[in-house]
Amino acid sequence: MATAEIEEGPSEAWLFWERGEAHAEARRWKDAIADYSSAILVEPDEPEFWISRGRVRYHIGKTGLGEEDLGRGIELDPEDDRSYAIRGECRSWWCGSRDDAVADFGRAIELSPLTSSYYYSRGIVWQRLGDLSRALEDLDEAVRLDPEEASYYHRRAIARLYDGPEGSPLEEALPDLEEAIRLDPDTSWYRQERGYIRFCQRRWADASEDFAKQDYRHAAKNFPYLGATMVVWLYLARLFQSRPGAGLGAVQDYFHWYLHESAGHGRGDPPGVKLERWPVPLARLVAGEIDGQQLLTMMRLVLARPGLVECEIETVEEELRECHFVLAELALAAGRRGEATAHLRSACGLPRRNPMSWVVAHHLAVMPEV
Numbered sequence: 001m002a003t004a005e006i007e008e009g010p011s012e013a014w015l016f017w018e019r020g021e022a023h024a025e026a027r028r029w030k031d032a033i034a035d036y037s038s039a040i041l042v043e044p045d046e047p048e049f050w051i052s053r054g055r056v057r058y059h060i061g062k063t064g065l066g067e068e069d070l071g072r073g074i075e076l077d078p079e080d081d082r083s084y085a086i087r088g089e090c091r092s093w094w095c096g097s098r099d100d101a102v103a104d105f106g107r108a109i110e111l112s113p114l115t116s117s118y119y120y121s122r123g124i125v126w127q128r129l130g131d132l133s134r135a136l137e138d139l140d141e142a143v144r145l146d147p148e149e150a151s152y153y154h155r156r157a158i159a160r161l162y163d164g165p166e167g168s169p170l171e172e173a174l175p176d177l178e179e180a181i182r183l184d185p186d187t188s189w190y191r192q193e194r195g196y197i198r199f200c201q202r203r204w205a206d207a208s209e210d211f212a213k214q215d216y217r218h219a220a221k222n223f224p225y226l227g228a229t230m231v232v233w234l235y236l237a238r239l240f241q242s243r244p245g246a247g248l249g250a251v252q253d254y255f256h257w258y259l260h261e262s263a264g265h266g267r268g269d270p271p272g273v274k275l276e277r278w279p280v281p282l283a284r285l286v287a288g289e290i291d292g293q294q295l296l297t298m299m300r301l302v303l304a305r306p307g308l309v310e311c312e313i314e315t316v317e318e319e320l321r322e323c324h325f326v327l328a329e330l331a332l333a334a335g336r337r338g339e340a341t342a343h344l345r346s347a348c349g350l351p352r353r354n355p356m357s358w359v360v361a362h363h364l365a366v367m368p369e370v
Contacts, residue, residue: 013043020052029060047076051083058090063097066090081111085118092125101125116145120152123159132163150184153177157193162353170197170358188213195233196355200362204241211237216254217262224262225277227254232279232326235286239333251287278319282326292327299323318354321347325356328363 020035036053043049054069070087077083088104091097105122112118123138139156146152157176160168177194184190195210211234216227231254238247258280259271266274275284281298284290290298299320303313328343344364350357 013039013046013049016042017049017052024052024056029056032056045076047073047080047083049073050076051086055086055090058093063090063094079111081108081115081118084108084111085115085121088125089121092121092128098125098129102129114145116142116149116152119145120149120155124155127159127163130163132159135159135163148183150180150187150190153180153183154187154190154193161193161196164352166352167361170200173197188215189219192230195237196358199233199237199355200358202240204237208234208237208241208243208246212250217257220264221262222264224258224264225266225274225280227258228280228283230254232282232286236326236329236333239330248287251283254283255287279322282322285323285326286330292323292330295323295327296320318350321350322354322356325350325360328360332363 016035016039020032020039023029023032023035033053033056036049036056039046039049040053050069050073054066054071054073056066057063057069058066070083070090074080074083074087084104085108088101088108091101091104102122102125105118105125108115108118109122119138120142123135123142126132126135126138136156136159139152139159142149142152143156153176157173157180160173160176161170164172174194174197177190177197180187180190181194191210191213195207198207198210211230214230214234216224216230219230220227231251234250235244235247238244238250259274266277274280281290281295285292285295299316303316303320308316324343324347328340328347331337331340331343340363344360347356347360348364350360352358
């Protein structure tokens with residue numbers, strides 16, 4: 001429709017902008033930029049055109065040009081809070097610009113102090129900068145201004161779960177997750193985070209229920225091998241629930257989808273390559289395709305490869321600790337406490353951003369009771 005109107009009157013700047021928005025929504029970035037540029041040529045003093053083009057340029061990695069466009073849009077209307085928020089959002093994607101992002105959201109808040117999303121977005125930036133206290137202050141304010149927005153509670157829970165001090169009780173995040181789920185019961189990843197906490201609490205049936213809500217076909221559609229972690233957690237919860245068959249069925253369903261139906265990254269790889277992608281070997285372990293010794297040997301061979309750089313070594317070491325975590329859980333479920341303790345100690349050192357680390361800490365704390 002926009003194209004038809006442009007052909008009738010190509011000098012109408014807003015028609016170019018509207019078509020540019022349609023292109024951007026369809027991720028046709030080059031066409032979107034072309035239309036925004038046409039709109040600017042016709043009406044160069046309209047800030048919306050510059051802001052829109054700057055946002056798309058930032059999105060495709062042309063940060064310098066994006067900065068210029070966004071800055072020009074703000075110059076044309078320095079009292080528009082939304083423009084500062086958009087630039088803050090763009091800047092928050094890049095580590096080097098996060099302090100500037102905080103300043104942009106601060107200006108947006110000055111201009112519109114009752115807009116909850118600005119506090120929410122600034123809270124996320126504070127979280128990325130490692131300032132949990134300020135992050136929670138902003139997230140608290142976002143919740144206060146809009147107590148019916150589920151994502152605000154979820155983000156506050158995530159800040160406590162993943163960025164809180166080591167050893168802080170996971171239960172502090174549980175009320176926020178419960179509220180997020182109450183407000184938006186269909187968002188599966190809220191339940192995933194709650195499932196981790198319930199697993200730590202040894203509430204196996206509840207954890208299984210939360211993990212069973214995860215849809216790896218959607219969540220892992222771009223990187224299908226990552227869905228393996230989801231079914232591993234479900235299998236372990238079912239195992240402790242004394243329902244290993246139900247857990248194994250989920251793992252087998254995942255393998256069928258992953259090897260035969262999934263698209264995304266690595267779609268054309270042969271099955272042998274797909275089965276080696278991390279964390280798929282963990283799913284193979286719980287499915288009984290490989291045993292613990294084979295898995296550990298495989299990982300140690302990877303670690304021994306010549307030429308690995310430091311970050312690659314750290315990644316493989318973390319994966320090796322994840323192997324020990326799963327082996328510990330399997331041993332615990334079978335009543336082999338000594339073996340479980342040894343694997344848990346070998347799993348120590350997982351970063352807090354990995355929920356397996358929470359379970360390791362909880363199990364080691366109560367090992368005499370387990």
